[in-house]
Each structure stands twice: as structure tokens, then as C-alpha cells.
Amino acid sequence: MKQTDLVVIGGGPAGYAAAIRARQKGINTLLIESRDIGGTCLNRGCIPTKALFRSQEIFHLSERAAEFGVQLKVDGVDWTRVVARKNKVVKQLTGGVRFLLKKAGVEVIDGIGSFLDKQTIEVIGKEKKKETIQAKHILIATGSKSAHLPVPGVDLDGVIDSDEVLDLPSIPEKLVVIGGGYIGMEMACILNTFGTQVEVIEMLPNILPIADSEVVKLLVEILEKKGMKIHTNAKVVGISKDKKLQVSYEQNSETKVAEGDYVLIATGRVPMTDRLYPEKAGIKMDQKAITTDLQMKTSVPSIFAAGDVNGKYLLAHVAFKEAEVAINSIMGKEATMNYRVIPNCIFCSPEISSVGLTEDEAIASGFDVKVGKFPFRAVGKALIEGETEGFTKIIADQKTGEILGAHIIGPHASDLIGELTLAMALESTPEEIAHTIHPHPTLTETVMEAADSVFGSSLHLF
Amino acid sequence: MKQTDLVVIGGGPAGYAAAIRARQKGINTLLIESRDIGGTCLNRGCIPTKALFRSQEIFHLSERAAEFGVQLKVDGVDWTRVVARKNKVVKQLTGGVRFLLKKAGVEVIDGIGSFLDKQTIEVIGKEKKKETIQAKHILIATGSKSAHLPVPGVDLDGVIDSDEVLDLPSIPEKLVVIGGGYIGMEMACILNTFGTQVEVIEMLPNILPIADSEVVKLLVEILEKKGMKIHTNAKVVGISKDKKLQVSYEQNSETKVAEGDYVLIATGRVPMTDRLYPEKAGIKMDQKAITTDLQMKTSVPSIFAAGDVNGKYLLAHVAFKEAEVAINSIMGKEATMNYRVIPNCIFCSPEISSVGLTEDEAIASGFDVKVGKFPFRAVGKALIEGETEGFTKIIADQKTGEILGAHIIGPHASDLIGELTLAMALESTPEEIAHTIHPHPTLTETVMEAADSVFGSSLHLF
């Protein structure tokens, strides 16, 4: 039986980050991955979706090129090439991670890892080859999988999940997206730009329930102008197939139908603990999720869990940090996961990003809320970019000046949230952001001006 | 004779910002502008150059569109339209500033303002119309103008300055740029992308002398690969004209010649105090510059100066803050200009941005320097963007952990410097930046990874 210091089960962001961090600290580490190194994020999540998003962006800019004085004729989108580029990016990055693991000296085993007991993992590899490994510490990083939608018709041909939508044979004429979370909305936006008629069906009163309601309102306005149909308070009851797929949903006590060549089910993700048998190690669970504390420890002191599998935040960047915290905990170093300041980006057009509380959440939490807001159209660089829709919004506590949350919808939102995230992490106040010189002409000026408008008045709008 | 609380001379960033800030605080304010509201920045500086830059960016992306699966045929650049769009953006923004001034209740007078004495300004408007104004406080915000290059031939047809280059009748075949500062380099980059053969002649050993030398080295490599010729340690001795313009320069004791259809002189700017007669008010000057203290006060207690005219930092965002400090000082509030944390962006491709000291400066200042660096090619989002050249570099003091400077060359550098600027303003150390969760997949990850590599080790490269 193999012996090692640390076994990591799962090679996604949580798993590979943990393994690399462990090796940086000199821990002997073995990583078990049943499918593809890089996990959901690199192979079927963050990376491929954003690669498609980038092609969409280039297409969109090409169509507007004349506005900037560039003369060209757009012939269309070569979808095969879009997908091939996406695959190339994925391959390059997963190759990169494999290289990092190798360089770090992590032993990688192909196979499915299952608990035999608190200290022993069995790996079933290709051709059913079995191997048992004993480890001082075990990190569970088995991630998540798409949630099942319990309605009739989900097995019909053309009903797909977020894995399959990445490799469609062509750009569909019509697409129905079930679930208006960020995974559904990102694909809806990409395909909408590429010419697909998209309908989104969301059960809740709003799409993107985690986003600030003002942001969602503007996004919906923009998307509807671009021809997307968004149905909220709408409950899917079944899918059937004629020539096209028919999705029946109930809205305002009426039954309606949305038609598509494909139906994308994007109704969330659940922790992946199938075939892991955590109960054999006596690990406490909450339904499918592995319960962890702020040191990323499970109920068994030598076993840790990081990433989607603990069911907290299903985000790759949270997985990275949890992995780091887990390794520090294993090393006996004081390490605590801090969930107060978690940024979030949604790649629609325009981009959306946020950190901390929404305005509604802040009010509901009993804060005396003071909001500063600044539109991109009042910033020179946004005008120059030709991207004037959107705003930056900062929510502060009137009493202490603390920044409670920040929300951006507009060009380069995913870059700009960096500053506001650091501001929250450092417990900065809007005044300090406003007093800091921001370069002109740049999009960072919206952050400064929004900050200035919380307690003072912005320069370029008042 | 008109009487008012405050007269502002010059309607550029310093002047209009001061006037608006003054009105926000209820001060009666009168603004004198001899040419165009918005000053150099909006009419002939930051804004028009970046509008041209954006067209260049769209052109460049169009040429690469196939890579992203977008099929198109580029027919070329419609220069007239590029210039027209630039003018449209300028018009929109200057119109915006005029609207803000009006809304704020600032009286704007067209004309040249000159001192008669400490409290009295004479304005000579159109048709020599004269008017005298007496004010409790006066703010000088007359900006700067292109420096004269004292060599024979500068008056030849086709020898132009940064104003004239913005409205060229067509894209030149060949351009010689004298001066490798940011103004020269930005135009050199824009026209180079549009197909002009560009030669840059710089007297110093390096172009962009204010930038970090590693950044400059990479930029020069990239630009030379794109066909630009950059001559350093080269002193221009004269310009003559045959069919084309011939710029003679001395390099390594040899005399060489660079040929162009146009010669852009971009050898710096000097404070603009012609026709202002500050000596009549007894204001202390340093050559052409108005001497100011950290409250933006001149040697005369009731007279202040902000922006390029004080000869400190010739940057619009510094002008904005100096204006704010000046107005606070006038209000009797404690206000001190802090020049420690000034960001800087240079719009070449790739973009460049920086804040604080360069590595060479930090070493020369006697710090025990520790550098963290992270390349864009190791970040997923940069690969997705298709922009992998460049890096983020953070310079820290080994002893205290203080961030002394940060330098970025690469995609969206102008957005990303926001976080590092705030980090320096808040006296953060690299550890806090590294511990702060940064969203994945975004370009902000280079900032986090570079920070992590200062004292620890980055995750995705080691």
C-alpha cells in the first residue's frame, strides 16, 4: 500500500491549487483525478465559456467597426473555428496546469478515488485497475456537477447542460435557457450576439438573483433591446418535442410555451460526492455537501475539503483560496477563510461585477445605507471605447463609512472590481478611494467618481 | 469693474475642475478661457489621442478576427472617419464640461486673462473688447504648450506638433517622431498600426524615461518587431526638405538621416504663462512655471496655481486633484497635495501603466528592493483575450514590506493600475493584495499573483 503525506481527490481549481501549494511547502502530495486535470473550471466552466465570450466580443466589435473608421465586411461567424479556438485555449491552460503539477513534484493518478476509511483511499483507474493509498491528510476537492431538473422531457435529444452547450455543432436558430443564473445568462448572451433567438425562463422574480437589482434591471433592458426574451416568475413544467423542442412553463397561472432547437438546463450545480463514499470515513455532510469549518476542516480532523464540494461558494477563485487555507491548516499554520469579501464577475455584454452586499441585502441587514453611483457615459474613456452603458455603484454604511458592497455593470467591469475588492479587504472608505488619484482618461475614474458621490459630490456629474 | 470671489484663468482640467468644485462649495466663480473649454486635455491631448488609439485598437482586432472565428475582410482605414469620430468624442466631452460649468453656475468669459495687480485681471476678448475683474482669490490654470525645438528647419512645411498630428489629412507613408516621451510614443504606436513607417529619435539612452526599464525594454522589442525604428542616444541637429523631410541626427558620433512625409516634434511641454504677466502681481516663478506649495498657493497668499502651469506633473489627473486642493485651501480647509502616489498610463499596444517608483529609482533611493513579477501569458483571461505579452511588476521594500512602485505592460494595464494605486495610497503590503480574493478568470489575477511572488510564491508560476 502506497503511503504519502497528503492525498488530494479531484484536480480542479481547489485540487490542483492545493497540491501545488502543498508541494511549495514541501509536503509529499498525490493527486487523484478521474477525468481531466483542471476540473470543471478549465475544461467545462470558467475558461471555455469566456473563450466563447471573447469571440462574441470580437464579432460584436467587428459589426461596429465602421463607427471607428475601420472599413470591413463581416461575412459571419465560423462556429467551428470559434469552438476550435476555445478548445485550443482550454488545452493550453490544462497543459499549463499539468506542467505546474509536474514541476512541483505532485504525483498524479488517473482514476476515481473513494474512501475506505479515515486514512485510506482506493483508486479505481483505467481497466478497473485498483490501488490503495494511505495518507496522513486527505483533501476532498471533487467539485460539483449540474443539478438535475425534475420535469418530464429532460432526456430528449437537444436538451443539454452547460457541458454540451460548449460544443454545439452549429449556432442554433432558437435556444431556450432554463435558469437565469450566471451560467445560463452567459451562454444566453453569447449566443444572442451570434444571432440565436434566445428565451430565458427563470423561476424567481429576477434573473441573476445574487446581483444588485439595479444592475439586473439595466441588464434586462439592454438584453431585451437586443431581442432576448426573459421570462421571470416562470416555472418549467415539462419539455416535449415536435419539430423543435417545446418548453412548457407556468407564469401568472397561465401555461406558455417557449420553442427551441436546443434547451439548455442551467438550474444550478450540486456538490459532487458520488462514488466518493465519505460516510466510510465518517465525514459529516449536509445533503451532498461536505461540511467544513473556516479552516476547511471536515468533521474528521485529518480530512479537509475545498472548492465546490463544500457547497459554500461555487466559484473557482474561492476554491483557490480555500485550497490555500486548507494547506496552511494542514501545516499547522493559523489560517482562516474569510468569506466577507468575495468578488463575482458575470461575462455578459455589458460585463457585470460585484463584491460584498447588494443594496437590498445591506438594507435588509439593518444598515443605514448610503449609495454612490456614477454612470459610464460621464467618463471620457467609456465614450472613447464606445461603451457608455452602465454604472459603478458603491454601497456604504452611513454610520461608519464602511464599504458594504460595490456593483459594476459596464465596460471592463471585471477589471475594475479589483480595486473595490481590495478596498473592502482593507476596510477602506469611499473617501479614501475618492482622494486617491486615478489616471485620466481611464475607466477607473468611474470608481473614483462613484466613491466621491457617496458622501461628497462627483466632479463630472452633479 | 466686476467683482467676484474667485477668478479662474484657463478652462482645462485644472481650471474647470476648480470652478466646479468652487461652485459645489458655494463660491462665486468666474472662468476665463482664451481658446476652448476643456483645455489641452479634451481638445488636443488625452481625449483625442485616446480616441485615435481606440480606432487603432479596433483596426488591430479586425485584422486578427479570423483567429477568434470571426470571418471578415478588412478593406482598410477610413482616416477621415477616424478623425471625424475623434472630433465627435471631443465635441461631446467639451459640450459635457460646458454643461457642467453652466449647471454649476460658473460664469465663463471668452478671452485672454492677464494680471494687472494681485487682485485685478484684465480680459481681452474678441474684437479686442476689454474687461477688468477684481477677485478675492485668483487661480492660475493656464496649462502648458509644446516646447520649441531649437534646430534649423522646424518651420518647414510638414514639421508638426502634437496639435497638428491629430488632424493629418491622411495616414502618412513615413513619419519621423522627435522625442520618445509618451506623447511621441503614443502617436508613433497609433500610426504604426495604421501602416505608417515610423522612426523615433530620442536624445536619451531610453524612450519613456519615466517608465521602468524592464517595461521599456519589452515595449521596444514589441514595437521593433512591428517594424518601428527607434533610435536612442540620438541628437537631432536639423531638418531639411527635398521631396520628403530629412531629419539629421547624431548617434555614436555619426550623422544619420531619417526621412518622413511628416516630422512630429514631441520634445516636451512648457508651462504657459505668455500674456499672463504674473510678474505684475509679484508672483514667484521658476522660469516659465508658477511656483506653488503643497496647498497650491503661490508666493502671493490670495493667488493659487494648479495643473501644468506649476510645472510639477504634466498630467490631467494631477491637475484635477491640485484644483480640488486649491479650492479647499481657498475655503480655509486643511488640504495638502500628496505627490507620492501618482499613476501614469501610456496608451501604446500593449498598454503601459505605473505608479510610484521604478525599480532603478527604488534602488537609487537606497531601498533594499524586493521585486515580484508575473507574466500575462500565465493568466487564463489574457490567453482568452489573445493578449499574452507583458507582465505586472511590484516593487517592495524588503525591510518594511511597503509597496514602492508598480508597473504593468499588457492588456488593460490602464484599468489594472487602479488597484495598485489604491494599494499604495492605503499603505498596503503585497501580502494583503495576495490574500485578497481576485475574481477568476480576470486580468486582475496578474496583480494578485505578482503580489504573491514578492515575498511568497505565485500559484500559477513557480
Next chain:
Amino acid sequence: KERIKASPLARRLADEYGLDLSKIEGTGPGGRIVKEDIENAYQQKKTVTPQKAE
């Protein structure tokens, strides 16, 4: 207990110099303790400490 507002750099320096943050007055924005405050306090401590020595 009131939370002390101090810049990360100030905290780190206070730690290094063995200074008690609660005894230092912040002069930064909003009363935040900044590097300069710590440096000043350290200079003071250095001039005071020798007299206390046995």
C-alpha cells in the same frame, strides 16, 4: 472594544517596533494610523527608552 484603524503597513511596522497601536494617534484619513505616525512614535520611544534603562 473599539476597532483600531491602521494601514497594513502601519500595523506591520508597529509589530516590528513593538509599539501598541491603541496608544498611537492616527493622522491619516479618518484618523487612520499610517506609516508616518508609527515612525514618529518610534522616534519618540527611542528617545524615551534609554532614560528608563537600569
